Amino acid sequence: MKNKFNQVKSLLEERKFFYTPTPIKNEGITRGYQEGQAYRLLKENGFYYMKPVIRMMSGNVNKYYDKQDRPIIANGVYIFVILCNEEYTVFCMKPERRCGHISISKGKDIYYAGEIFFNLGKIEYWNNASGHYCPLAEINRSNIHPELRSILPINLFKKFTTGN
Template identity: 35%
Template sequence: MFPFEHEGKSFKDVHDTLKESLWQPVPVKNMGNFQRQARPGQRFRLFKENDVYTVQPVTRDGKLTGVREVAHGLYDFAIRWKEQNKIYCGLESVISGHTAISLGSDVAYAGDMLIMNGKLKHWTNNSGHYMPPSGRHLTNICPELRDILPKKLFSNY
């Protein structure tokens, strides 16, 4: 399957090395106190439809519930490693932090984002528990989420 070989290393070896070095989960780094669990109605999935960002409440196991509404405010967000095609978020003024959103699991990325009247203004890697390296926003955001989190609106924290 990988017939290519260069300097004694197969294409698969090179691919695996790059994948391990570039595309890795971001574990909780600040092991201090995990934040209080989000209560029902405080944890959301983020969507983008017709250039408008919306949020819909989710249950602890990620099932959609309630009504989808236009997003507005400063949100903490997390992309769980095991669910890399979903962005979970919560209003920073309401939720207790990133581990409340991610349920303490490893993430592909975490940070905050400012959304005003359904329009994303910027997003960052600001997370005290995860502290994702800024460059991971180029490797750990899956292609289907790159339209929702465009790199041109990213600011390194």
């Protein structure tokens, strides 16, 4: 019986790494956020870059489109969001006084959110720190598309808990 229990437990642990996203709702107040410059996170030759984007309507859906500006090397702290309607892209923004995760998502459901810490184009670590969305650390694989796993490496993830 104990062996069967261990097998089931092992299968459940493995399942965490399958891509079975569940939308995360905004748990905060959506009014009062500021617009800020959003970026699409790019990785090329082992270095990370930020490509400026602009949000526009596409039919009845808000979408981000690349601006003509050149990508800049990622450096410092950025907040990030993976939107439900653009699950193959990590969108980032510099955290400013009133710019937060909902400044990127406009209060819509997301698959994951947190912070990324860069040092001259390299990720030092990333986490699940988001007061509005509060994503669980344990779903960082099941809610992040496999194509993004090389962009957000699991070995550089640090679980955020209140008081960190």
